[in-house]
Amino acid sequence: MPGLSTLWSAQSIAIIGASTRPGAPGRLPLEFLLRYGYSGRIVPVNPHAVEVCGLPAYPTLAAAGPVDLVLIMVGADAAIEAVDECARLGVPVAIVGASGFAEAGDVGAQAALLQRRGRTRILGPNCIGAVNFHTGLIASFSPLFGGENTVLQPGGIALVSQSGALGFGAVSLAQERGIGLGWAVTTGNEADVTALEVLTELAREPECTGLLGYVETLADGQALRRLAAQGKPTALLVAGRSVAGRRAAESHTGALAGDDRVTDAALRQFGIIRVNDIDELLDVGAGFGTKRRTPARREFPRIAVVTTSGGSGILAADALAEHGLN
Incomplete structure:
Protein backbone atom coordinates (compact mmCIF):
# COMPACT_ATOMS: atom_id res chain seq x y z
CA MET A 1 0.00 0.00 0.00
CA PRO A 2 1.40 3.45 -0.86
CA GLY A 3 2.87 5.35 2.07
CA LEU A 4 2.96 8.94 3.24
CA SER A 5 4.96 9.98 0.20
CA THR A 6 1.59 9.95 -1.60
CA LEU A 7 1.12 13.40 -0.07
CA TRP A 8 3.68 14.76 -2.53
CA SER A 9 3.84 12.05 -5.21
CA ALA A 10 0.16 11.37 -5.94
CA GLN A 11 -0.70 10.79 -9.60
CA SER A 12 -4.36 11.62 -8.98
CA ILE A 13 -6.15 13.82 -6.47
CA ALA A 14 -9.81 14.30 -5.60
CA ILE A 15 -11.22 17.37 -3.85
CA ILE A 16 -14.35 16.59 -1.81
CA GLY A 17 -16.28 19.82 -1.42
CA ALA A 18 -14.98 21.33 -4.66
CA SER A 19 -16.76 24.67 -5.01
CA THR A 20 -18.02 26.62 -8.00
CA ARG A 21 -17.78 29.86 -5.99
CA PRO A 22 -14.70 31.99 -6.80
CA GLY A 23 -12.41 32.41 -3.80
CA ALA A 24 -14.00 29.59 -1.80
CA PRO A 25 -11.54 27.31 0.04
CA GLY A 26 -12.99 24.34 -1.83
CA ARG A 27 -12.17 25.94 -5.18
CA LEU A 28 -8.66 27.24 -4.49
CA PRO A 29 -6.84 23.87 -4.68
CA LEU A 30 -8.35 23.22 -8.11
CA GLU A 31 -7.24 26.63 -9.36
CA PHE A 32 -3.74 26.10 -7.96
CA LEU A 33 -3.33 22.60 -9.43
CA LEU A 34 -4.27 23.93 -12.86
CA ARG A 35 -2.22 27.11 -12.55
CA TYR A 36 1.02 25.41 -11.52
CA GLY A 37 0.88 22.61 -14.08
CA TYR A 38 0.12 19.51 -12.04
CA SER A 39 0.09 16.71 -14.61
CA GLY A 40 -1.93 14.14 -12.68
CA ARG A 41 -5.67 13.51 -12.74
CA ILE A 42 -7.74 16.14 -10.91
CA VAL A 43 -11.18 15.08 -9.65
CA PRO A 44 -13.69 17.62 -8.27
CA VAL A 45 -16.38 15.98 -6.09
CA ASN A 46 -19.58 18.03 -5.82
CA PRO A 47 -23.07 16.47 -6.08
CA HIS A 48 -24.58 19.81 -7.14
CA ALA A 49 -22.21 20.70 -10.00
CA VAL A 50 -21.63 19.42 -13.52
CA GLU A 51 -18.15 20.90 -13.69
CA VAL A 52 -15.78 22.91 -11.51
CA CYS A 53 -12.95 24.98 -13.00
CA GLY A 54 -13.68 23.41 -16.37
CA LEU A 55 -13.22 19.88 -15.01
CA PRO A 56 -16.05 17.31 -14.91
CA ALA A 57 -17.46 17.02 -11.38
CA ALA A 64 -14.92 9.14 -9.67
CA GLY A 65 -12.99 5.88 -9.64
CA PRO A 66 -9.69 5.17 -7.82
CA VAL A 67 -7.52 8.11 -6.70
CA ASP A 68 -4.25 8.32 -4.78
CA LEU A 69 -4.97 11.34 -2.60
CA VAL A 70 -8.15 13.01 -1.33
CA LEU A 71 -8.36 16.59 -0.09
CA ILE A 72 -11.45 16.91 2.12
CA MET A 73 -12.78 20.49 2.04
CA VAL A 74 -16.02 20.21 4.03
CA GLY A 75 -17.02 20.91 7.66
CA ALA A 76 -16.12 18.68 10.59
CA ASP A 77 -19.24 16.46 10.59
CA ALA A 78 -19.19 15.93 6.83
CA ALA A 79 -15.42 15.35 6.97
CA ILE A 80 -15.94 12.32 9.21
CA GLU A 81 -18.34 10.84 6.65
CA ALA A 82 -15.86 11.63 3.85
CA VAL A 83 -13.08 9.84 5.73
CA GLY A 97 -8.62 20.78 6.30
CA ALA A 98 -11.60 21.39 8.59
CA SER A 99 -11.20 22.71 12.12
CA GLY A 100 -13.59 21.99 15.00
CA PHE A 101 -11.88 18.90 16.39
CA ALA A 102 -9.50 18.50 19.37
CA GLU A 103 -8.21 22.08 19.09
CA ALA A 104 -11.80 23.26 19.74
CA GLY A 105 -12.27 20.84 22.62
CA ASP A 106 -14.21 18.25 20.60
CA VAL A 107 -12.08 15.23 21.35
CA GLY A 108 -14.99 12.95 20.45
CA ALA A 109 -15.13 14.21 16.87
CA GLN A 110 -11.41 13.62 16.44
CA ALA A 111 -11.73 10.13 17.91
CA ALA A 112 -14.58 9.41 15.46
CA LEU A 113 -12.34 10.53 12.60
CA LEU A 114 -9.72 7.98 13.63
CA GLN A 115 -12.26 5.20 14.16
CA ARG A 116 -13.63 5.66 10.64
CA ARG A 117 -10.33 5.95 8.76
CA GLY A 118 -9.61 2.23 8.41
CA ARG A 119 -6.22 1.90 6.68
CA THR A 120 -6.38 5.40 5.19
CA ARG A 121 -3.72 7.71 6.64
CA ILE A 122 -5.06 11.10 7.71
CA LEU A 123 -3.18 14.40 7.50
CA GLY A 124 -4.84 16.88 9.85
CA PRO A 125 -7.50 17.77 10.73
CA ASN A 126 -7.16 21.54 11.06
CA CYS A 127 -4.34 21.75 8.52
CA ILE A 128 -3.76 23.68 5.27
CA GLY A 129 -2.43 20.78 3.23
CA ALA A 130 0.69 19.69 1.36
CA VAL A 131 2.69 20.99 -1.60
CA ASN A 132 5.30 19.59 -3.99
CA PHE A 133 7.05 22.57 -5.59
CA HIS A 134 8.72 20.34 -8.18
CA THR A 135 5.52 18.94 -9.70
CA GLY A 136 2.89 21.60 -8.98
CA LEU A 137 0.95 19.26 -6.68
CA ILE A 138 -0.72 21.98 -4.59
CA ALA A 139 -3.01 20.01 -2.26
CA SER A 140 -3.64 23.15 -0.25
CA PHE A 141 -6.01 26.09 0.03
CA SER A 142 -3.37 28.55 1.22
CA PRO A 143 -4.01 31.94 -0.45
CA LEU A 144 -0.25 32.28 -0.86
CA PHE A 145 -0.49 30.41 -4.16
CA GLY A 146 -3.11 32.78 -5.53
CA GLY A 147 -0.83 35.82 -5.62
CA GLU A 148 -0.33 37.45 -9.02
CA ASN A 149 3.45 37.29 -8.78
CA THR A 150 3.72 33.93 -7.02
CA VAL A 151 5.98 31.48 -8.81
CA LEU A 152 7.29 28.16 -7.57
CA GLN A 153 11.04 28.12 -6.89
CA PRO A 154 11.76 24.43 -6.33
CA GLY A 155 14.81 23.43 -4.34
CA GLY A 156 15.99 20.74 -1.95
CA ILE A 157 14.59 21.95 1.38
CA ALA A 158 11.57 20.26 2.97
CA LEU A 159 9.43 22.29 5.40
CA VAL A 160 6.93 20.64 7.74
CA SER A 161 4.81 22.64 10.17
CA GLN A 162 2.17 21.68 12.68
CA SER A 163 0.73 25.18 12.23
CA GLY A 164 -0.72 25.85 8.80
CA ALA A 165 -0.60 29.64 8.85
CA LEU A 166 2.90 29.71 10.31
CA GLY A 167 4.08 27.05 7.88
CA PHE A 168 2.90 28.78 4.73
CA GLY A 169 4.00 32.13 6.17
CA ALA A 170 7.48 30.59 6.34
CA VAL A 171 7.06 29.42 2.73
CA SER A 172 6.36 33.02 1.71
CA LEU A 173 9.43 34.29 3.57
CA ALA A 174 11.58 31.54 2.05
CA GLN A 175 10.50 32.57 -1.44
CA GLU A 176 11.31 36.22 -0.69
CA ARG A 177 14.80 35.18 0.43
CA GLY A 178 15.41 32.88 -2.53
CA ILE A 179 15.51 29.72 -0.41
CA GLY A 180 14.48 26.82 -2.63
CA LEU A 181 11.78 24.69 -1.04
CA GLY A 182 10.93 21.36 -2.59
CA TRP A 183 8.08 20.35 -0.31
CA ALA A 184 5.85 21.91 2.34
CA VAL A 185 3.44 19.96 4.54
CA THR A 186 1.24 21.12 7.42
CA THR A 187 0.05 18.54 9.95
CA GLY A 188 -2.47 20.43 12.11
CA ASN A 189 -3.95 18.45 15.00
CA GLU A 190 -1.94 15.33 14.10
CA ALA A 191 -4.82 12.97 14.82
CA ASP A 192 -2.89 10.37 12.82
CA VAL A 193 0.11 11.57 10.79
CA THR A 194 2.72 13.54 12.74
CA ALA A 195 5.29 16.11 11.66
CA LEU A 196 8.13 13.77 12.65
CA GLU A 197 6.69 11.01 10.44
CA VAL A 198 6.45 13.37 7.48
CA LEU A 199 9.96 14.74 8.01
CA THR A 200 11.36 11.21 8.16
CA GLU A 201 9.60 10.23 4.93
CA LEU A 202 10.74 13.42 3.18
CA ALA A 203 14.33 12.74 4.27
CA ARG A 204 14.22 9.65 2.05
CA GLU A 205 13.63 11.75 -1.07
CA PRO A 206 16.89 11.68 -3.08
CA GLU A 207 16.67 15.39 -3.91
CA CYS A 208 16.06 16.48 -0.31
CA THR A 209 19.09 18.35 1.06
CA GLY A 210 17.73 19.42 4.44
CA LEU A 211 14.70 19.44 6.74
CA LEU A 212 13.00 22.30 8.57
CA GLY A 213 10.15 21.87 11.03
CA TYR A 214 7.82 23.68 13.39
CA VAL A 215 6.34 21.39 16.04
CA GLU A 216 4.28 21.87 19.18
CA THR A 217 5.00 18.49 20.73
CA LEU A 218 7.89 15.99 20.63
CA ALA A 219 6.38 13.23 22.72
CA ASP A 220 7.69 10.31 20.64
CA GLY A 221 11.38 9.76 21.29
CA GLN A 222 11.58 6.79 18.91
CA ALA A 223 10.16 8.91 16.08
CA LEU A 224 12.84 11.50 16.78
CA ARG A 225 15.48 8.77 16.67
CA ARG A 226 14.17 7.51 13.31
CA LEU A 227 14.30 11.04 11.91
CA ALA A 228 17.89 11.57 13.05
CA ALA A 229 18.90 8.19 11.59
CA GLN A 230 18.12 9.44 8.06
CA GLY A 231 21.30 11.53 8.18
CA LYS A 232 19.81 14.67 6.63
CA PRO A 233 20.58 18.07 8.21
CA THR A 234 17.58 19.01 10.35
CA ALA A 235 16.50 22.13 12.24
CA LEU A 236 13.40 22.36 14.41
CA LEU A 237 11.50 25.23 15.97
CA VAL A 238 9.81 23.64 18.98
CA ALA A 239 7.06 25.71 20.57
CA GLY A 240 5.88 25.50 24.16
CA ARG A 241 9.05 26.47 26.02
CA SER A 242 7.02 28.13 28.78
CA VAL A 243 3.91 27.08 30.71
CA ALA A 244 1.94 29.76 28.86
CA GLY A 245 3.30 28.51 25.54
CA ARG A 246 2.32 24.92 26.32
CA ARG A 247 -1.21 26.04 27.13
CA ALA A 248 -1.37 28.01 23.88
CA ALA A 249 -0.19 24.95 21.92
CA GLU A 250 -2.97 22.85 23.43
CA SER A 251 -5.62 25.38 22.38
CA HIS A 252 -4.07 25.75 18.91
CA THR A 253 -3.75 22.16 17.70
CA GLY A 254 -4.60 20.14 20.78
CA ALA A 255 -0.90 19.38 21.32
CA LEU A 256 0.34 18.37 24.76
CA ALA A 257 3.84 19.82 24.96
CA GLY A 258 6.32 18.21 27.34
CA ASP A 259 9.07 19.47 29.65
CA ASP A 260 11.30 21.80 27.64
CA ARG A 261 14.49 20.58 29.32
CA VAL A 262 13.77 17.05 28.13
CA THR A 263 13.06 18.34 24.62
CA ASP A 264 16.31 20.29 24.58
CA ALA A 265 18.33 17.29 25.74
CA ALA A 266 16.73 14.97 23.18
CA LEU A 267 17.47 17.31 20.29
CA ARG A 268 21.09 17.68 21.39
CA GLN A 269 21.43 13.91 21.72
CA PHE A 270 20.28 13.35 18.14
CA GLY A 271 22.25 16.20 16.61
CA ILE A 272 19.16 18.17 15.56
CA ARG A 292 25.07 16.97 0.17
CA ARG A 293 24.70 14.13 2.56
CA THR A 294 25.50 14.78 6.19
CA PRO A 295 26.97 11.60 7.68
CA ALA A 296 25.08 10.14 10.60
CA ARG A 297 26.59 11.07 13.96
CA ARG A 298 27.71 7.52 14.63
CA GLU A 299 30.23 7.88 11.78
CA PHE A 300 32.04 10.57 13.81
CA PRO A 301 31.87 9.36 17.43
CA ARG A 302 34.61 11.83 18.49
CA ILE A 303 35.78 15.12 16.97
CA ALA A 304 39.20 16.78 17.43
CA VAL A 305 39.64 20.56 17.45
CA VAL A 306 43.04 21.91 16.34
CA THR A 307 43.60 25.63 16.92
CA THR A 308 46.33 28.12 17.87
CA SER A 309 43.87 29.98 20.12
CA GLY A 310 42.79 28.62 23.47
CA GLY A 311 39.69 30.81 23.47
CA SER A 312 38.65 29.59 20.04
CA GLY A 313 39.13 26.02 21.19
CA ILE A 314 36.83 26.59 24.17
CA LEU A 315 34.16 28.18 21.98
CA ALA A 316 34.45 25.31 19.49
CA ALA A 317 34.06 22.75 22.28
CA ASP A 318 30.97 24.58 23.55
CA ALA A 319 29.44 24.69 20.06
CA LEU A 320 30.10 20.98 19.46
CA ALA A 321 28.60 20.04 22.82
CA GLU A 322 25.55 22.18 22.10
CA HIS A 323 24.86 20.06 19.01
CA GLY A 324 25.43 16.76 20.77
CA LEU A 325 28.91 16.07 19.37
CA ASN A 326 31.88 14.85 21.44
Missing part, protein backbone atom coordinates in the same frame (compact mmCIF):
# COMPACT_ATOMS: atom_id res chain seq x y z
CA TYR A 58 -18.56 13.76 -9.75
CA PRO A 59 -21.42 13.36 -7.26
CA THR A 60 -19.44 11.04 -4.99
CA LEU A 61 -15.89 9.83 -4.57
CA ALA A 62 -17.00 6.32 -5.52
CA ALA A 63 -18.31 7.61 -8.86
CA ASP A 84 -15.38 6.84 6.09
CA GLU A 85 -15.89 6.82 2.31
CA CYS A 86 -12.13 7.06 1.75
CA ALA A 87 -11.60 4.05 4.00
CA ARG A 88 -14.24 1.98 2.19
CA LEU A 89 -12.69 2.80 -1.18
CA GLY A 90 -9.12 2.07 -0.07
CA VAL A 91 -7.77 5.60 -0.53
CA PRO A 92 -4.14 5.61 0.73
CA VAL A 93 -4.04 9.14 2.18
CA ALA A 94 -6.59 11.88 2.89
CA ILE A 95 -6.08 15.48 3.99
CA VAL A 96 -8.68 17.00 6.33
CA ILE A 273 19.53 21.94 15.52
CA ARG A 274 17.05 23.82 17.70
CA VAL A 275 16.17 27.37 16.68
CA ASN A 276 14.26 30.12 18.46
CA ASP A 277 12.11 31.67 15.73
CA ILE A 278 11.12 31.45 12.07
CA ASP A 279 13.84 33.84 10.91
CA GLU A 280 16.49 31.65 12.50
CA LEU A 281 14.88 28.52 11.06
CA LEU A 282 15.13 29.95 7.54
CA ASP A 283 18.67 31.24 8.12
CA VAL A 284 19.74 27.73 9.05
CA GLY A 285 17.74 26.30 6.16
CA ALA A 286 19.57 28.51 3.68
CA GLY A 287 22.71 26.54 4.52
CA PHE A 288 20.93 23.25 3.76
CA GLY A 289 20.24 24.28 0.19
CA THR A 290 23.16 22.55 -1.50
CA LYS A 291 22.85 18.87 -2.20
Whole structure:
Protein backbone atom coordinates (compact mmCIF):
# COMPACT_ATOMS: atom_id res chain seq x y z
CA MET A 1 0.00 0.00 0.00
CA PRO A 2 1.40 3.45 -0.86
CA GLY A 3 2.87 5.35 2.07
CA LEU A 4 2.96 8.94 3.24
CA SER A 5 4.96 9.98 0.20
CA THR A 6 1.59 9.95 -1.60
CA LEU A 7 1.12 13.40 -0.07
CA TRP A 8 3.68 14.76 -2.53
CA SER A 9 3.84 12.05 -5.21
CA ALA A 10 0.16 11.37 -5.94
CA GLN A 11 -0.70 10.79 -9.60
CA SER A 12 -4.36 11.62 -8.98
CA ILE A 13 -6.15 13.82 -6.47
CA ALA A 14 -9.81 14.30 -5.60
CA ILE A 15 -11.22 17.37 -3.85
CA ILE A 16 -14.35 16.59 -1.81
CA GLY A 17 -16.28 19.82 -1.42
CA ALA A 18 -14.98 21.33 -4.66
CA SER A 19 -16.76 24.67 -5.01
CA THR A 20 -18.02 26.62 -8.00
CA ARG A 21 -17.78 29.86 -5.99
CA PRO A 22 -14.70 31.99 -6.80
CA GLY A 23 -12.41 32.41 -3.80
CA ALA A 24 -14.00 29.59 -1.80
CA PRO A 25 -11.54 27.31 0.04
CA GLY A 26 -12.99 24.34 -1.83
CA ARG A 27 -12.17 25.94 -5.18
CA LEU A 28 -8.66 27.24 -4.49
CA PRO A 29 -6.84 23.87 -4.68
CA LEU A 30 -8.35 23.22 -8.11
CA GLU A 31 -7.24 26.63 -9.36
CA PHE A 32 -3.74 26.10 -7.96
CA LEU A 33 -3.33 22.60 -9.43
CA LEU A 34 -4.27 23.93 -12.86
CA ARG A 35 -2.22 27.11 -12.55
CA TYR A 36 1.02 25.41 -11.52
CA GLY A 37 0.88 22.61 -14.08
CA TYR A 38 0.12 19.51 -12.04
CA SER A 39 0.09 16.71 -14.61
CA GLY A 40 -1.93 14.14 -12.68
CA ARG A 41 -5.67 13.51 -12.74
CA ILE A 42 -7.74 16.14 -10.91
CA VAL A 43 -11.18 15.08 -9.65
CA PRO A 44 -13.69 17.62 -8.27
CA VAL A 45 -16.38 15.98 -6.09
CA ASN A 46 -19.58 18.03 -5.82
CA PRO A 47 -23.07 16.47 -6.08
CA HIS A 48 -24.58 19.81 -7.14
CA ALA A 49 -22.21 20.70 -10.00
CA VAL A 50 -21.63 19.42 -13.52
CA GLU A 51 -18.15 20.90 -13.69
CA VAL A 52 -15.78 22.91 -11.51
CA CYS A 53 -12.95 24.98 -13.00
CA GLY A 54 -13.68 23.41 -16.37
CA LEU A 55 -13.22 19.88 -15.01
CA PRO A 56 -16.05 17.31 -14.91
CA ALA A 57 -17.46 17.02 -11.38
CA TYR A 58 -18.56 13.76 -9.75
CA PRO A 59 -21.42 13.36 -7.26
CA THR A 60 -19.44 11.04 -4.99
CA LEU A 61 -15.89 9.83 -4.57
CA ALA A 62 -17.00 6.32 -5.52
CA ALA A 63 -18.31 7.61 -8.86
CA ALA A 64 -14.92 9.14 -9.67
CA GLY A 65 -12.99 5.88 -9.64
CA PRO A 66 -9.69 5.17 -7.82
CA VAL A 67 -7.52 8.11 -6.70
CA ASP A 68 -4.25 8.32 -4.78
CA LEU A 69 -4.97 11.34 -2.60
CA VAL A 70 -8.15 13.01 -1.33
CA LEU A 71 -8.36 16.59 -0.09
CA ILE A 72 -11.45 16.91 2.12
CA MET A 73 -12.78 20.49 2.04
CA VAL A 74 -16.02 20.21 4.03
CA GLY A 75 -17.02 20.91 7.66
CA ALA A 76 -16.12 18.68 10.59
CA ASP A 77 -19.24 16.46 10.59
CA ALA A 78 -19.19 15.93 6.83
CA ALA A 79 -15.42 15.35 6.97
CA ILE A 80 -15.94 12.32 9.21
CA GLU A 81 -18.34 10.84 6.65
CA ALA A 82 -15.86 11.63 3.85
CA VAL A 83 -13.08 9.84 5.73
CA ASP A 84 -15.38 6.84 6.09
CA GLU A 85 -15.89 6.82 2.31
CA CYS A 86 -12.13 7.06 1.75
CA ALA A 87 -11.60 4.05 4.00
CA ARG A 88 -14.24 1.98 2.19
CA LEU A 89 -12.69 2.80 -1.18
CA GLY A 90 -9.12 2.07 -0.07
CA VAL A 91 -7.77 5.60 -0.53
CA PRO A 92 -4.14 5.61 0.73
CA VAL A 93 -4.04 9.14 2.18
CA ALA A 94 -6.59 11.88 2.89
CA ILE A 95 -6.08 15.48 3.99
CA VAL A 96 -8.68 17.00 6.33
CA GLY A 97 -8.62 20.78 6.30
CA ALA A 98 -11.60 21.39 8.59
CA SER A 99 -11.20 22.71 12.12
CA GLY A 100 -13.59 21.99 15.00
CA PHE A 101 -11.88 18.90 16.39
CA ALA A 102 -9.50 18.50 19.37
CA GLU A 103 -8.21 22.08 19.09
CA ALA A 104 -11.80 23.26 19.74
CA GLY A 105 -12.27 20.84 22.62
CA ASP A 106 -14.21 18.25 20.60
CA VAL A 107 -12.08 15.23 21.35
CA GLY A 108 -14.99 12.95 20.45
CA ALA A 109 -15.13 14.21 16.87
CA GLN A 110 -11.41 13.62 16.44
CA ALA A 111 -11.73 10.13 17.91
CA ALA A 112 -14.58 9.41 15.46
CA LEU A 113 -12.34 10.53 12.60
CA LEU A 114 -9.72 7.98 13.63
CA GLN A 115 -12.26 5.20 14.16
CA ARG A 116 -13.63 5.66 10.64
CA ARG A 117 -10.33 5.95 8.76
CA GLY A 118 -9.61 2.23 8.41
CA ARG A 119 -6.22 1.90 6.68
CA THR A 120 -6.38 5.40 5.19
CA ARG A 121 -3.72 7.71 6.64
CA ILE A 122 -5.06 11.10 7.71
CA LEU A 123 -3.18 14.40 7.50
CA GLY A 124 -4.84 16.88 9.85
CA PRO A 125 -7.50 17.77 10.73
CA ASN A 126 -7.16 21.54 11.06
CA CYS A 127 -4.34 21.75 8.52
CA ILE A 128 -3.76 23.68 5.27
CA GLY A 129 -2.43 20.78 3.23
CA ALA A 130 0.69 19.69 1.36
CA VAL A 131 2.69 20.99 -1.60
CA ASN A 132 5.30 19.59 -3.99
CA PHE A 133 7.05 22.57 -5.59
CA HIS A 134 8.72 20.34 -8.18
CA THR A 135 5.52 18.94 -9.70
CA GLY A 136 2.89 21.60 -8.98
CA LEU A 137 0.95 19.26 -6.68
CA ILE A 138 -0.72 21.98 -4.59
CA ALA A 139 -3.01 20.01 -2.26
CA SER A 140 -3.64 23.15 -0.25
CA PHE A 141 -6.01 26.09 0.03
CA SER A 142 -3.37 28.55 1.22
CA PRO A 143 -4.01 31.94 -0.45
CA LEU A 144 -0.25 32.28 -0.86
CA PHE A 145 -0.49 30.41 -4.16
CA GLY A 146 -3.11 32.78 -5.53
CA GLY A 147 -0.83 35.82 -5.62
CA GLU A 148 -0.33 37.45 -9.02
CA ASN A 149 3.45 37.29 -8.78
CA THR A 150 3.72 33.93 -7.02
CA VAL A 151 5.98 31.48 -8.81
CA LEU A 152 7.29 28.16 -7.57
CA GLN A 153 11.04 28.12 -6.89
CA PRO A 154 11.76 24.43 -6.33
CA GLY A 155 14.81 23.43 -4.34
CA GLY A 156 15.99 20.74 -1.95
CA ILE A 157 14.59 21.95 1.38
CA ALA A 158 11.57 20.26 2.97
CA LEU A 159 9.43 22.29 5.40
CA VAL A 160 6.93 20.64 7.74
CA SER A 161 4.81 22.64 10.17
CA GLN A 162 2.17 21.68 12.68
CA SER A 163 0.73 25.18 12.23
CA GLY A 164 -0.72 25.85 8.80
CA ALA A 165 -0.60 29.64 8.85
CA LEU A 166 2.90 29.71 10.31
CA GLY A 167 4.08 27.05 7.88
CA PHE A 168 2.90 28.78 4.73
CA GLY A 169 4.00 32.13 6.17
CA ALA A 170 7.48 30.59 6.34
CA VAL A 171 7.06 29.42 2.73
CA SER A 172 6.36 33.02 1.71
CA LEU A 173 9.43 34.29 3.57
CA ALA A 174 11.58 31.54 2.05
CA GLN A 175 10.50 32.57 -1.44
CA GLU A 176 11.31 36.22 -0.69
CA ARG A 177 14.80 35.18 0.43
CA GLY A 178 15.41 32.88 -2.53
CA ILE A 179 15.51 29.72 -0.41
CA GLY A 180 14.48 26.82 -2.63
CA LEU A 181 11.78 24.69 -1.04
CA GLY A 182 10.93 21.36 -2.59
CA TRP A 183 8.08 20.35 -0.31
CA ALA A 184 5.85 21.91 2.34
CA VAL A 185 3.44 19.96 4.54
CA THR A 186 1.24 21.12 7.42
CA THR A 187 0.05 18.54 9.95
CA GLY A 188 -2.47 20.43 12.11
CA ASN A 189 -3.95 18.45 15.00
CA GLU A 190 -1.94 15.33 14.10
CA ALA A 191 -4.82 12.97 14.82
CA ASP A 192 -2.89 10.37 12.82
CA VAL A 193 0.11 11.57 10.79
CA THR A 194 2.72 13.54 12.74
CA ALA A 195 5.29 16.11 11.66
CA LEU A 196 8.13 13.77 12.65
CA GLU A 197 6.69 11.01 10.44
CA VAL A 198 6.45 13.37 7.48
CA LEU A 199 9.96 14.74 8.01
CA THR A 200 11.36 11.21 8.16
CA GLU A 201 9.60 10.23 4.93
CA LEU A 202 10.74 13.42 3.18
CA ALA A 203 14.33 12.74 4.27
CA ARG A 204 14.22 9.65 2.05
CA GLU A 205 13.63 11.75 -1.07
CA PRO A 206 16.89 11.68 -3.08
CA GLU A 207 16.67 15.39 -3.91
CA CYS A 208 16.06 16.48 -0.31
CA THR A 209 19.09 18.35 1.06
CA GLY A 210 17.73 19.42 4.44
CA LEU A 211 14.70 19.44 6.74
CA LEU A 212 13.00 22.30 8.57
CA GLY A 213 10.15 21.87 11.03
CA TYR A 214 7.82 23.68 13.39
CA VAL A 215 6.34 21.39 16.04
CA GLU A 216 4.28 21.87 19.18
CA THR A 217 5.00 18.49 20.73
CA LEU A 218 7.89 15.99 20.63
CA ALA A 219 6.38 13.23 22.72
CA ASP A 220 7.69 10.31 20.64
CA GLY A 221 11.38 9.76 21.29
CA GLN A 222 11.58 6.79 18.91
CA ALA A 223 10.16 8.91 16.08
CA LEU A 224 12.84 11.50 16.78
CA ARG A 225 15.48 8.77 16.67
CA ARG A 226 14.17 7.51 13.31
CA LEU A 227 14.30 11.04 11.91
CA ALA A 228 17.89 11.57 13.05
CA ALA A 229 18.90 8.19 11.59
CA GLN A 230 18.12 9.44 8.06
CA GLY A 231 21.30 11.53 8.18
CA LYS A 232 19.81 14.67 6.63
CA PRO A 233 20.58 18.07 8.21
CA THR A 234 17.58 19.01 10.35
CA ALA A 235 16.50 22.13 12.24
CA LEU A 236 13.40 22.36 14.41
CA LEU A 237 11.50 25.23 15.97
CA VAL A 238 9.81 23.64 18.98
CA ALA A 239 7.06 25.71 20.57
CA GLY A 240 5.88 25.50 24.16
CA ARG A 241 9.05 26.47 26.02
CA SER A 242 7.02 28.13 28.78
CA VAL A 243 3.91 27.08 30.71
CA ALA A 244 1.94 29.76 28.86
CA GLY A 245 3.30 28.51 25.54
CA ARG A 246 2.32 24.92 26.32
CA ARG A 247 -1.21 26.04 27.13
CA ALA A 248 -1.37 28.01 23.88
CA ALA A 249 -0.19 24.95 21.92
CA GLU A 250 -2.97 22.85 23.43
CA SER A 251 -5.62 25.38 22.38
CA HIS A 252 -4.07 25.75 18.91
CA THR A 253 -3.75 22.16 17.70
CA GLY A 254 -4.60 20.14 20.78
CA ALA A 255 -0.90 19.38 21.32
CA LEU A 256 0.34 18.37 24.76
CA ALA A 257 3.84 19.82 24.96
CA GLY A 258 6.32 18.21 27.34
CA ASP A 259 9.07 19.47 29.65
CA ASP A 260 11.30 21.80 27.64
CA ARG A 261 14.49 20.58 29.32
CA VAL A 262 13.77 17.05 28.13
CA THR A 263 13.06 18.34 24.62
CA ASP A 264 16.31 20.29 24.58
CA ALA A 265 18.33 17.29 25.74
CA ALA A 266 16.73 14.97 23.18
CA LEU A 267 17.47 17.31 20.29
CA ARG A 268 21.09 17.68 21.39
CA GLN A 269 21.43 13.91 21.72
CA PHE A 270 20.28 13.35 18.14
CA GLY A 271 22.25 16.20 16.61
CA ILE A 272 19.16 18.17 15.56
CA ILE A 273 19.53 21.94 15.52
CA ARG A 274 17.05 23.82 17.70
CA VAL A 275 16.17 27.37 16.68
CA ASN A 276 14.26 30.12 18.46
CA ASP A 277 12.11 31.67 15.73
CA ILE A 278 11.12 31.45 12.07
CA ASP A 279 13.84 33.84 10.91
CA GLU A 280 16.49 31.65 12.50
CA LEU A 281 14.88 28.52 11.06
CA LEU A 282 15.13 29.95 7.54
CA ASP A 283 18.67 31.24 8.12
CA VAL A 284 19.74 27.73 9.05
CA GLY A 285 17.74 26.30 6.16
CA ALA A 286 19.57 28.51 3.68
CA GLY A 287 22.71 26.54 4.52
CA PHE A 288 20.93 23.25 3.76
CA GLY A 289 20.24 24.28 0.19
CA THR A 290 23.16 22.55 -1.50
CA LYS A 291 22.85 18.87 -2.20
CA ARG A 292 25.07 16.97 0.17
CA ARG A 293 24.70 14.13 2.56
CA THR A 294 25.50 14.78 6.19
CA PRO A 295 26.97 11.60 7.68
CA ALA A 296 25.08 10.14 10.60
CA ARG A 297 26.59 11.07 13.96
CA ARG A 298 27.71 7.52 14.63
CA GLU A 299 30.23 7.88 11.78
CA PHE A 300 32.04 10.57 13.81
CA PRO A 301 31.87 9.36 17.43
CA ARG A 302 34.61 11.83 18.49
CA ILE A 303 35.78 15.12 16.97
CA ALA A 304 39.20 16.78 17.43
CA VAL A 305 39.64 20.56 17.45
CA VAL A 306 43.04 21.91 16.34
CA THR A 307 43.60 25.63 16.92
CA THR A 308 46.33 28.12 17.87
CA SER A 309 43.87 29.98 20.12
CA GLY A 310 42.79 28.62 23.47
CA GLY A 311 39.69 30.81 23.47
CA SER A 312 38.65 29.59 20.04
CA GLY A 313 39.13 26.02 21.19
CA ILE A 314 36.83 26.59 24.17
CA LEU A 315 34.16 28.18 21.98
CA ALA A 316 34.45 25.31 19.49
CA ALA A 317 34.06 22.75 22.28
CA ASP A 318 30.97 24.58 23.55
CA ALA A 319 29.44 24.69 20.06
CA LEU A 320 30.10 20.98 19.46
CA ALA A 321 28.60 20.04 22.82
CA GLU A 322 25.55 22.18 22.10
CA HIS A 323 24.86 20.06 19.01
CA GLY A 324 25.43 16.76 20.77
CA LEU A 325 28.91 16.07 19.37
CA ASN A 326 31.88 14.85 21.44
